[in-house]
Amino acid sequence: xxxxxxxxxxxxxxxxxxxxxxxxxxxxxxxxxxxxxxxxxxxxxxxxxxxxxxxxxxxxxxxxxxxxxxxxxxxxxxxxxxxxxxxxxxxxxxxxxxxxxxxxxxxxxxxxxxxxxxxxxxxxxxxxxxxxxxxxxxxxxxxxxxxxxxxxxxxxxxxxxxxxxxxxxxxxxxxxxxxxxxxxxxxxxxxxxxxxxxxxxxxxxxxxxxxxxxxxxxxxxxxxxxxxxxxxxxxxxxxxxxxxxxxxxxxxxxxxxxxxxxxxxxxxxxxxxxxxxxxxxxxxxxxxxxxxxxxxxxxx
Numbered sequence: 405x406x407x408x409x410x411x412x413x414x415x416x417x418x419x420x421x422x423x424x425x426x427x428x429x430x431x432x433x434x435x436x437x438x439x440x441x442x443x444x445x446x447x448x449x450x451x452x453x454x455x456x457x458x459x460x461x462x463x464x465x466x467x468x469x470x471x472x473x474x475x476x477x478x479x480x481x482x483x484x485x486x487x488x489x490x491x492x493x494x495x496x497x498x499x500x501x502x503x504x505x506x507x508x509x510x511x512x513x514x515x516x517x518x519x520x521x522x523x524x525x526x527x528x529x530x531x532x533x534x535x536x537x538x539x540x541x542x543x544x545x546x547x548x549x550x551x552x553x554x555x556x557x558x559x560x561x562x563x564x565x566x567x568x569x570x571x572x573x574x575x576x577x578x579x580x581x582x583x584x585x586x587x588x589x590x591x592x593x594x595x596x597x598x599x600x601x602x603x604x605x606x607x608x609x610x611x612x613x614x615x616x617x618x619x620x621x622x623x624x625x626x627x628x629x630x631x632x633x634x635x636x637x638x639x640x641x642x643x644x645x646x647x648x649x650x651x652x653x654x655x656x657x658x659x660x661x662x663x664x665x666x667x668x669x670x671x672x673x674x675x676x677x678x679x680x681x682x683x684x685x686x687x688x689x690x691x692x693x694x695x696x697x698x699x700x701x702x703x704x
Contacts, residue, residue: 422558425565425615432569432608436576441599449512450573464556465516465524465556468665472514474504476525481505485532488541489525496634501551502523510672512656513647514665515547516556523551528655534647542631542641546667555623559664562616567616569612573605579683614685620664628695632702640698649692658693664688 437443486503493500501517504526511531517523526549529541535543550556564670633636645668654672663670669689684691 416496422561422619425612425619427685428611428615429565429568429606432572432604435601435604436572439576439598440579445528448571457519461518461557465518465522468514468516468662469504469524469526470546471657471659471662472504472506472510472526476502476504481539481605482532484499484537485527485540488537488544489548492541492634494543496545496548496552498548498552500547505529505532506655506657508655508657510653511651512655512666512668512670513543513547513654514662514667515550515702516665517551518556519554520551525551530651531648534651535644538635538637538640539644540635541635541645542644543667545631545634546627547631549627549634550623553623553626553630558619558623562619566609566616569608573608575600576605617664617686617688620688624667624690625695625698628699632704636704638699638702639704642696645692645699647697668692 433443439646482503482505485505489503490500498520500516501520502525503522504524506512506526506528508528509530510528511534513525513527513531515523515525525544526541531543532540628641631641635641648668652672655670658666658670660671669687
């Protein structure tokens with residue numbers, strides 16, 4: 405598959421998922437508002453979700469860096485890593501991000517920051533010890549692609565949508581339990597809508613989580629393709645992923661809330677599941693074997 409074709413395909417799929425997600429939120433909000441004959445519930449949910457999103461948007465990168473135990477470096481601290489990041493930043497036309505090293509033996513890396521001007525890239529000691537320069541360049545190119553594609557901003561938008569759905573469902577279920585503000589549903593149509601609303605309130609958060617994870621997986625495929633396009637050497641990233649997947653121990657300092665940021669699941673063997681349908685849809689990352697296969701089928 406041509407690299408440009410892979411990138412365009414992943415972008416289209418991500419846009420489709422975001423559009424469907426937004427329509428789902430609006431439909432759910434309308435359904436709950438109809439049952440209660442009030443749009444207050446929708447307004448409250450949106451306000452709470454936006455507040456949470458703004459906090460994570462402006463302070464999320466600092467929180468992630470702090471919880472990972474990463475240490476910012478300058479060129480003199482690790483010239484090889486610095487030069488790889490600097491060269492790829494120049495090649496991609498992006499500003500030089502801040503560079504961090506995480507004192508952890510597990511090979512992994514992540515990018516964070518709300519836009520290219522506020523971006524940071526962190527790699528573990530284990531990654532630096534196990535990869536050669538071409539493999540390291542593949543990983544850094546992958547992370548630079550996340551920065552260039554504004555994936556952190558996209559993730560924030562998705563978090564807002566998931567948050568709205570979760571708050572909407574929670575408020576609706578609690579209101580039904582305590583009997584607040586119900587529209588008269590004695591007629592058959594009203595009863596049907598009320599039942600649909602209850603079912604939606606229970607299933608919506610699960611569906612929202614599945615969609616969120618699907619978007620996360622699509623962005624990983626896109627970053628793989630963009631990273632390979634940046635280096636013009638897909639094998640570098642493919643080989644790096646093979647080495648990363650061979651390390652089965654989890655990272656020392658990692659939160660389940662930040663696992664989607666890493667190039668590979670940082671929980672090690674604990675985070676790996678059998679490649680069945682349900683395990684795939686509840687995973688933050690595509691199976692590494694599948695990513696490697698796609699990379700090695702790409703033509704440049």
